[in-house]
Structures are given as C-alpha cells and as structure tokens.
Amino acid sequence: MASEPPVIDIHTHIYPSSYISLLRSRTTVPYLLYPFEKGASPRLIILPSDDDSSLPPESRGRPIDPSYTDIGVKLKFMSNHHITASVISLANPWLDFLSPKEGPKWARMINDELEFTCSRDQGKLWAFATLPLSASPLDIVTEVDRLQTLPHIRGIILGTTGLGNGLDDPNLDSIWAALEEKQLPIFLHPHYGLPSSLYGPRASEYGHVLPLSLGFPMETTIAFTRMWLSGVFDRYPKLKLLIAHSGGTIPFLAGRIDSCVKHERHFPEHSNEYGEKSRGPERSLDRVLFDNIWLDAVVYSETGVRAAVDKVSYKKVLFGTDHPFFPPLEGGAEKWASVETNFDAVTGGQDNAGSRAILGGNAIELLGLEINPGEAENSPVEGL
Known part of the structure; x- marks a missing residue:
C-alpha cells in the first residue's frame, strides 16, 4: 500500500525537565505553585x-x-492524530526573566535536552x-553559533520583546545577522x-479568553509590524520568520498598515521633532x-487559513496544533477537537495539493526535515 503524505506539527510545546527545575527553584513570576490537595497538578x-x-x-x-x-x-498524542513528525519548542515565558549571567547557562542546558530528546526518536x-x-548580544550570538552542532535544532523560538525593547531594537542587529x-x-x-487594563475591571470573570483570543x-501583529x-x-533580506497563530491579525490588517505608511510618507506634517519625514521601510x-x-x-477556522494563504500563498502556511494547550473538553478523550478543527480548516479551505503542502510539505522544505517515508504510512490526509 502506498504511504500517505506526511503531517508535520510545527507548533507544539514542551517544558523539558531542566526548565521545570528552573521554575521550581523560583518564588517570583514565573514559578510553579503547588496546591495543597494531594495529587493535584x-x-x-x-x-x-x-x-x-x-x-x-x-x-x-x-x-x-x-x-x-x-x-x-x-x-501518543501524535499517534492518535496521525502526525508524522513534530517540531517541539519551549513554551512561553522562555528565558526572558533570567539575569544576563544565568541566561546562557540555562539556554545551553535546555537546548541540549531538546536535542537529546529528539535524537531518541529519529525522524x-x-x-x-x-x-x-x-x-548580551554577544552571548546570544554565541548560542546561535553553537546550535549548528545540534542536528535536530532547525530554528529558534522568539518572544515579542526581544532584548526587552521590542523587535525594532537596533541592538538585535547582530542576532538577526547571525540567524540570517x-x-x-x-x-x-x-x-x-x-x-x-484594556480588558476592564471584569476581566477576571472571563478567565484567559481576552488575553488569549x-x-x-x-x-x-504589533511586534512584526x-x-x-x-x-x-x-x-537582512534573507531572514526567515514563521509567525504563530496565522500571523495574529496581519493577514487582515496588512492593507490598512500599508495605507497608513503611504500616508505617513506623503503628508509633510508627519515628521519627527527635527522636521525630518520618516523614511520607513524600503x-x-x-x-x-x-x-x-x-x-x-x-x-481554528477556514476563514483564517484562507486569509493566511491569500497573503503569503499556500506554499508558506504550515500546520500546527499548539499541543498541549486547548485540550479536549471531555476528560479522557483521545481526539482533540481543537486539533481536528485545524485539520478541517486546512483540508476544507484548500485543494488537495495545497492542503498536503500545508499539512507537511511546506515544513519539510522550510526546515530541511529528513522524514522516513515509512513514518508517513499512518498519516491520512483525506477525511481528517
């Protein structure tokens, strides 16, 4: 029987044991809090x-x-959902909270653990x-260079604050250069x-709905813009950026952002304190x-996937699950509704070639993954 095309999950998180040890040692945010009930997580x-x-x-x-x-x-989750391979990453808040001296040590430890974990399940x-x-930028670039020695590392995960001043911070340039x-x-x-404060005085009544959605x-959207x-x-014209959650609102707001930039350039009253007009991106x-x-x-919607494809083409949209977040609403369920929603959004919104590219082919090409053809035999695309 011919093997089915692979399904690659590029958005799936893990808290390695080294990171759990780090959180357990802390008493300020972020940290692990242990409830009083016996056996509680x-x-x-x-x-x-x-x-x-x-x-x-x-x-x-x-x-x-x-x-x-x-x-x-x-x-086991991958097997239940016919996922051929996963690209795991540490979930937020990563290492932003550490001192400059502690950061490099913990980055090395966590990245080495990720490499070891991946090496045990080849492919x-x-x-x-x-x-x-x-x-310091020098220490960060040193770690970027070291990643070349870890064969299962195929990129880096990055938060929106960069070194603390956002992703338009000029001090990031040496890091962009190294990654490029x-x-x-x-x-x-x-x-x-x-x-x-934007969520209002009743925000606690809504749990995590407003912050997450x-x-x-x-x-x-703001960080990328x-x-x-x-x-x-x-x-850095060869920099490669994969943006989570279908780019936030970028596919929907790109036209508005572009219009604002054009107007900013055109009108002379839009200038800085020295009377110089903002040049903006080339x-x-x-x-x-x-x-x-x-x-x-x-x-989680066909409309969202269509917007993403419309903005960057079907060759540059990649499947993900966000595991272990958004678990089944019914305890013990093997199939996750959130994952099946993402499957349906991809397969319902694209033709066969497009959906297969999004589900696996694009990730293999972008990240240079070596997937054993035999691994794809239990990865059905039709009828997901």
Whole structure:
C-alpha cells in the first residue's frame, strides 16, 4: 500500500525537565505553585496577573499535567492524530526573566535536552531552540553559533520583546545577522498580550479568553509590524520568520498598515521633532510577506487559513496544533477537537495539493526535515 503524505506539527510545546527545575527553584513570576490537595497538578504562574494571592492556589495560573512535560505523552498524542513528525519548542515565558549571567547557562542546558530528546526518536521529533535574550548580544550570538552542532535544532523560538525593547531594537542587529547567516528560521510567538487594563475591571470573570483570543494576536501583529517598519527585512533580506497563530491579525490588517505608511510618507506634517519625514521601510509589506514570512495554521477556522494563504500563498502556511494547550473538553478523550478543527480548516479551505503542502510539505522544505517515508504510512490526509 502506498504511504500517505506526511503531517508535520510545527507548533507544539514542551517544558523539558531542566526548565521545570528552573521554575521550581523560583518564588517570583514565573514559578510553579503547588496546591495543597494531594495529587493535584502544580500550577504554572506565568504572568503577574496569575499571581493573585486573593485566589486559592488551585485557581491561579494553569495546571501543568504530564502532557506539558512528558515526551511520551506527546508521542501518543501524535499517534492518535496521525502526525508524522513534530517540531517541539519551549513554551512561553522562555528565558526572558533570567539575569544576563544565568541566561546562557540555562539556554545551553535546555537546548541540549531538546536535542537529546529528539535524537531518541529519529525522524519523529525536531526542535526550535530557545535563546538567552536577557544576556548580551554577544552571548546570544554565541548560542546561535553553537546550535549548528545540534542536528535536530532547525530554528529558534522568539518572544515579542526581544532584548526587552521590542523587535525594532537596533541592538538585535547582530542576532538577526547571525540567524540570517545560519539560515535558522525564527518562530515568533506571543507571551505578554496587551496591557491588562484594556480588558476592564471584569476581566477576571472571563478567565484567559481576552488575553488569549485578542491579546496574543495583537501582540504578535504589533511586534512584526515594528520589525518591518524599522527596516529589519531591508538590512537582512534573507531572514526567515514563521509567525504563530496565522500571523495574529496581519493577514487582515496588512492593507490598512500599508495605507497608513503611504500616508505617513506623503503628508509633510508627519515628521519627527527635527522636521525630518520618516523614511520607513524600503521593501513593501507585501514584498516582505511574500519573501520572508511563513504563517502557521493555528487559527481554528477556514476563514483564517484562507486569509493566511491569500497573503503569503499556500506554499508558506504550515500546520500546527499548539499541543498541549486547548485540550479536549471531555476528560479522557483521545481526539482533540481543537486539533481536528485545524485539520478541517486546512483540508476544507484548500485543494488537495495545497492542503498536503500545508499539512507537511511546506515544513519539510522550510526546515530541511529528513522524514522516513515509512513514518508517513499512518498519516491520512483525506477525511481528517
């Protein structure tokens, strides 16, 4: 029987044991909180808003069960959903909170653990490394260089704050240069959302709905737009950027962003304090999206996938699950509705060639993955 085309999950997270040890050693955000109930899962306190002492421990943050930490659970999840291979990455908040001295040590430890984990399941697991962004640019570039010695590392995951001042920070230039030279794709992922004041005094009644559904996409959109406006892609035209959650709102707002830039350039009253007009980026937004940007398909709707494909083409949209987040609503269910929604959004919105490219082919090409043809035999595309 002919093997089916591969399905590659490029958006799937893990908290390695070294990272759990780091969180367990801390008492300030981010840290692990252990509820008083016997057998209860620890809670990940990931944002200051999670660290509310007026709430009982079991109501703060989010529970961290084995699906967040056990690679065996992830492999079973892959089997249940006919996923051929996964590109695992550390979930937020990465290492942004560490001191400049601590960051490089923990980055090396975590990246080495990711490499070891992937090497045990040859062809099924690959990884995006994490960088010590609280350290000096020199230390960060040193880690980028070292990643070349880790064969299962195929890119890096990056938050939206960069070194603390956003992705339009000129101090990032040496890091962009190193990533461009090594042709290591950047997986841009949100963490901080928008200022909590925007969610209003009743925000706690809505749980994580507003930050996750609206804050994360807007955070991502703003971070990328600042990157483009500052000329990062003019200076580093071969930089590769994969943006989480189908690019936030970029596919929908690209036209509005571009219109604002054109008007900013045209009207003389739009100038800085010295009377100089903003030059802005040399390459158009559409050009950068076409040349430098890939989008994942973690958007949970056919409309969202169509918008992503319309903006960057079907050859640059990649399937993902966001495992272990958004688990089944029914306890013990093997099939995750969130994952099947993403499958349906891809296969329902594209022709056969397009859906197969999004589900696996594009990831293999972008990341240079070596997939054993035999691994794809249980990866049906039709009728997902």
